[in-house]
Amino acid sequence: MRRILIVGAGQSGLLLAHGLLEQGYEVTLLTGRTSDEIRYGPISSGQLTFPSVLAYERSRNLDFWGEQCPRFTSASLYYNTDSGEQASYLIGHMQGSGVSIDRRVKMADWLEAFEDRGGKVTIHGATVSDLDYFTRIYDLVVVAVGSGELGQLFEPDPSRSAGGRPVAAANAYVHGADPISRDRIQAAFAGDQATLTLDPALTPYGSAHHIALYAEPGGPADFSGERLSPDQKLHRLLEVFAQYAPQLRAQLSGARLVDQWSINLELVTPRVRQPVGELPSGGAVLGMADVVLSSPPAMMQGWNNSTACAAIYLDRIAAHGDRPFDAGFMREAFAAYWGYARYTAWLANLLAGVEQEDIPQHAFELTRAVGTTQAIADLLISGLDNPMRFAEEISTPEKAAAYLA
Template identity: 30%
Template sequence: MRSVAVVGAGQAGIVLSAALLRAGWRVTLHSDRTAQEYLDSGGRPTACLFGDQVEYEAELGLERWPEAPRPGRIRLDVHTDDGRAAFTVDAPLRKPALAVDQRLKFAHGLRELARRGAAVVTGSVDADDLDALAARHDLVVVTVGSRAFPELFPRDDARSVHTTAQRALFMVNVRGYDLAAHPRYRDILFTFVPGTAEVFWIPFWDKDAGESRAVTVEAVPGGRADRFGGVTSAAEGLAVLREVVADLLPGHLDFLAPVTPTSPVTWLKGSVVPVVRRPVAVLPSGRHVLGLGDAVVLNDPIAGQGANNATRMARFFADRLAGYDGTAEQLRSWFDEFWETGRRTNDFSNGLLAPLRPFQRDVLLAAAHHPSIGEELWEGFNDPPTVFPWFFDEAAAREFLARRRVRRWDLARYRLDVASRLWAGRVFRRPAPA
C-alpha cells in the first residue's frame, strides 16, 4: 500500500485525502488544528462551491448538510455610479450551488477521515519536517498557503499576472432578514458598481446561525467602497457596510436594516495578491513535495474559485496518482496537463477584476433578455473553460451572440432601453426630503 502525507486540512487537503483513501492509499493528514479548534475559530471565507464540485464532495461522502440552502439561480444587478440599477441578468444555474461554513466542513472532514482510517496528526509542520515526511512516505502534498512555507514554491512569473492586490475585501455573515419581504436574496445575488465595487450576497450555512447570508464586498483600492481598513469587529464592519450600501446601492438598505452578525467572529477583511507558483519543490535532501490548492494557485475571490479550484486540483491529481512513478518530473508534467484547462480559472478570475469591456456589456445585456445566455455565463463559475473565448474575446463574443440570434439591432435596442430608463429615472426621480 502506497503512503501519502497531506499537509493542511483545508479544502484541497480534505478532498485529496478522502479521494486517496478511497483509492487505497495509506493517508496521514497533518492539520494545525483539531476538529474542535476549527469549530472554535473565527470566520473563514465564504467558499461557495458550484455544481460539479458539490457533486464530487457528495461522491466522496464529505457532504452532510441536507438542510443547507442550495441556490439554483444567480441574479446580477449592474448599477450606475449614482446607485441606480442599469440592468439585471437573472438566470438559472445548471446545478445547485452550496456554501457551508468551513469551520463545520473542516471539523467534519478531520473526524470523518479519521473514522475511515486516515492518521490525523495535529501540530504545525515546518520546512525541516517536510524532509522527514518525504523520507517516510511515497508522496508528500502541501496544501496550505505560502504563509506557512513562504520560500517553498517560487512564484511562476510566466503564469502570474498581478503583483499587487486588485481589491480590498470585507466579509460578514448576517441573519435576521426577511426573505418574504426581500425575495431577490433567496438565491445568489451579485450587485456591481463597475469600477468601484462588487458586492456578493450568498445563501450560507453558518455554524452558529444555520441559514444566513454571507455578504462580501470587493472594493477597488482607494475607491468609494474602500472603507473597511479600520474595522475591528463584526459590528463595526456591518455599520460600515450599511454606509457603503447607502452611498452605492441604496435599494439594499431595507434588507440590511434589521440584520445582525451571526456571531462576533464571523467577519473578515484583507486582500489577496493573485499568484501562481511552481507546483513541485525540491527539498535540501533532493526529495520533493507537491503543492496543491492555495499553496500554488491563489486567486482573488471575485469569481468564487478558491475552494472550487482546490477541489478540481485534488480530483485531477487523485485520478492520476495510481500511476505515480515517484519522480518530480511526472508531477510537473501532470500539473502542466492540469494547467491546459486549469489556467482558465485564473483567466476567469483575472478577467472579472478588469474593467468591463463594451462587448462584455453587450453579452450581459443579451443575457438580461435571454436567460439561456445567462445560464451559459453562470456555468463559468462551475467550469471556467466554458466561457472561453466568447466572454473574453470581442470577435468570439460577436460570433457567440450571432449563433444565439442576437443581432446588432437587438443590442442597439437593449442599449437604448437602458439609456431611456436611466434618463427617465433621473428626470422623474423623487426629490430628496428637505
C-alpha cells in the same frame, strides 16, 4: 502500501485525502487546527459550491448536509453606477443547483469523516524543517495550506497569469437578514469600485446569510486600514453596502454577526507559483490549490479550482503506480491541473474586457450585453460552474448562438 502526507485541511487537502484513502493509500493529514477549532474559529473566505463541484463531492460521499443547506439555482444581478444607482437588473439562471455552506462547517465535518473512515489526522502547524523530515518518511508530501505562510516555499511563476488584480475582500456571516428566497444568490456590481454579494448560508450556528465585498485596495470602498472591533467592522461593511448596493443593504436592516469570529478582512493578490517546493536537504514537496494558484475572489472559482486540483492530482497519483514521486512527476501533475485552472484568468479577462489571444471578439460582445440580455445573464451564471467548459461552449459565434438558443 504507499504513504502520503497532506499538509492543510481545506477544500483541496481534504478532498484529496478522502480520495486517496478510498483508493487504499495510507494517508496522514496534518492540520494546525482540530475540527472544533475549525468549526468555532475564524472564517476565511466565501462558500459557494457550484453544481459540478457538488456532484464531485457527492461522488466521494461528502455531501452531508442535504436540505439543511440552502441550494441556489439563480442569481439576482444588480448593475449599479460607481455611486450605487441602479442601471439595470436581471436574474441569471443556472443549469443545476449549487449549495451555500460556511467553510467552517464543511471542513470540520469532512475532517471528522476522514478520521472515521480510517485516515490519520495529526494536529500540528507544519514548518519547513518538519517538511524536510517528512519527505524522508513519506512517499509524497502535498502542501495544501491555502494562503498559509508555508506557501512561500514555492517560487512565483511570472510566466503564468492568475488574471484580475489585488482585491480588498471582506466576508461576514450574519443573522437577521430578510429571509428572501433561499434558492437565490445576489450580487451588485458598482462600476469599478466594488462587487458586493448577499447569499443564504448554513453556518455552525444554523441558517444565516453570507455577505461579501470585493473592493479596489485603497479605494473609496476599502476600509481594511481602519482599526475596528468585529461589530465596528460589520457597521462599516454595511455602510459600504448602503453606498454601493442599496438594494442589498435594504435586506440587512437587522444584521448582526453570528459570532465574533464571523467577519474577515483580507487582501487577496492573484498569483501563480511553481508547483515544486525544494527543501534544505534536497527533498521536494508538491504545492496544491491556493498554494500554487490564488485566483481573483470575485470570480468565485476558488472551490472549483481546489476541487479540480484534488481530482487531477488524485488521478495522477493513482496512474503513477510505484514509481517515485519526484520533481518531474510534480511538474506534470501541476501542468495537468493548469490545463483547467488557466480558464479562471480567461474568465477574469473576458469579464474585464482585457484582450487575450484565446478570447474571441464575439465573446467580448456577448459579455458587454450581460446586464441587459436575459439569455446572456443565464449563459454567464452557468459559465461560472466550469469556465473551461464555458470557453469551449462559446468558442465560435455559431456555438455561442446555439448555446444561447
